[in-house]
Amino acid sequence: EGRDILKKLAAHVDVIIENGTPGQWDKWGIGYRQLSKLNPRLVYCWVGQRGQWGPLRDKPGMRDPVAQCASGFVHGTGDPKEFGGRPTRSGMWVADHVGGTAAAMGIVAALLHRERTSGKGQLIEATAAEGIIRILDYNWVWHGMDGSIRPRYGNWDLAINIYAVNPCKDGYMMVGGGHDRLWYRIWKTVGDEVPQAEEEILADTNLRNISERLPHTRQVKTYTLLCEWLKDNTRAEAERKLVRQEVASGGVLAVHEVAEYPHFKYRGQVEEFDDQLYGKVLVASSPHLAEKIPARLKWIGRPVGHDNEEVYRRLLGFTRDDFDRLGKHGVI
Template sequence: MSALPLSGIKILDLTRVLAGPLSAQMFGDLGAEVIKIERPGAGDDARAYGPPYLVDPEGRETNNNAFYLSANRNKKSITVNIATLEGQEIIRGLAAHADVFMENYKVGDLKRYGLDYGTIKEINPGIIYCSVTGFGQTGPYAPRAGYDAIFQAMGGLMSVTGQMDGEPGAGPMKVGTSIVDYMTGMNASIGILSALYHRKVNGGAGQLIDVSLFDTVIASLSHSLQIYLVSGKSPPRRGTWGNGGAPAGVFRCADGELMLVVGNDGQFARTCAVLGAPELVSNPKFIKNNDRVANYTEIMAIYAGLFLRNTVTYWLQKLEDAGVPCGPVNDFAQVFEDPHVQARGMRVKVNHKFASELSLIRNALTFSKTPITGYRAPPLLGENTDQVLSGILRYDSEKIEDLKKQGVI
């Protein structure tokens, strides 16, 4: 079997919480050696982000909770107090051997410790240094801190998410998951991979990558934001209604809900036939997609009445047979019960010290030549400190024990 795509790449990961750790986890999945730097005693802030926690053999909660476990597999954890001179020396020593340095401290924080890009590139000119921040390295908001929900609000995402005006519960709404963190992690990964390729083909030059959550959420609004740029008008919140093809949205059936997206005129004709209302196809209000968009409320109301006449299972089968895109509205349990999800192996099992069969979500990438076949459990706090310091920096056991006594590691 071929080596993983990023075998031989070494990542020094000083990121915490979610966006940065998700990106570093991606590199670990792809075969890079990822060395995660955590604070002695406390570790990554994510370890304190609430239950559920894994418990030790005595039934006591540990600092290995679901939030931390979601973003830190396939890494090594070492504890280093970067506020100490000795800790800073350790980080600079590791950086000298690294391909990539990742951090998500507030702008300027690491300069106080001699761990900023300018200092690190003097030690390692080829280093790819990726800074993940809320607002980026420049601009009036650069010094500010922030979290996912703040950027969903400030970047405009919440303005187009939620129930339509005039309906119960109308108003801006946060997306259920930390979607901006996830997208920022993906952007960081793309940036680092691009910089690694540039370094390989252009003479070994490293560089600084500036990735921000605020930039990411704005860019992610894509066609919604482009509507504003073209028309000068912000698109309204549409609840579960679609934004292009019509009709599209969640429809209540006799025993639950399904999501339907009618993407073109042919699909509309087939959906009307399934629903027992073929006459709708020749109605002047609904002949073309733009006609249906102009009369969206009316066609949605007609469809809503038709779907109530039978069950979710019945309609899904009929629509699938007709080649119309649709799907059930699943909760998380139903997601992992889905036979397609099971066939794709989206749940993987790893052996963790506190859970012999810990379930994780597999990486979404599938390679034909270099498949991701191994998943290591997210590390315990400082699990690999001795191994990394002795292996990379050649510290002997006496020096390591002395650093532990001083609280450096």
């Protein structure tokens, strides 16, 4: 009876998203093959970790960390083995976020195709592992050129000398020197207070172009000299001095510092939201600001089934007797 209810709902909706075991909804007669016959305009999106097809397709229990590991992301993250490091997964659920974003973009593309071209919906599949595989583009170019595997290098960068997080007086500081103009502006800033550091860098003929700066021993030298300056500067002081020279830089902020950071506060990126179920909750607002379609937050984390009665009543005409009977039998 529950499947019959879902079929009736499918006739009214634009999009269905599900993440059941591959093929499970088809076996139940409520997969895309069946529902698209009832609603040809339906966009049906399946989301998971590795996909519905293939020898390693999703099985129960697979979660975000499995996708991170399967995609190559974890292998390339963390300190090198030589430094006592090991592969490190992201502290955030990055695979779920990237996979979910891929699903959202696929859904929007399918809806546009339906409205502008075909008049019909389609099946969309988005996986967390393949979402991460897509964003590791630098690794694929590296491997494709000579078969090598991009190694872990911790906070430092294999392609840019001075593009890393390093300690400063009150925490950690990110400084980016991706090209010669920034490189020399960094050392001009340092030289204002530690002139011998700037002089040593300028005198070293091995540091005069980007590619020659990359060997590990040369990175050790430049970061050592940079940290001699950073240790006497707070994050705010270092950022102010570097930005004065138009150098990309910024301190590593904890969550409580982000919440009070003047720039983000001015733009309303962290705000208190008064939710109808949970009261006042601190949340991050929409990352995109739009002139004609401003984002708005209606609610957060609604319990599963919270809107069932409203939806069933509005779309299917259910009455209180229907809810009591279906609830009693565990259908909804």
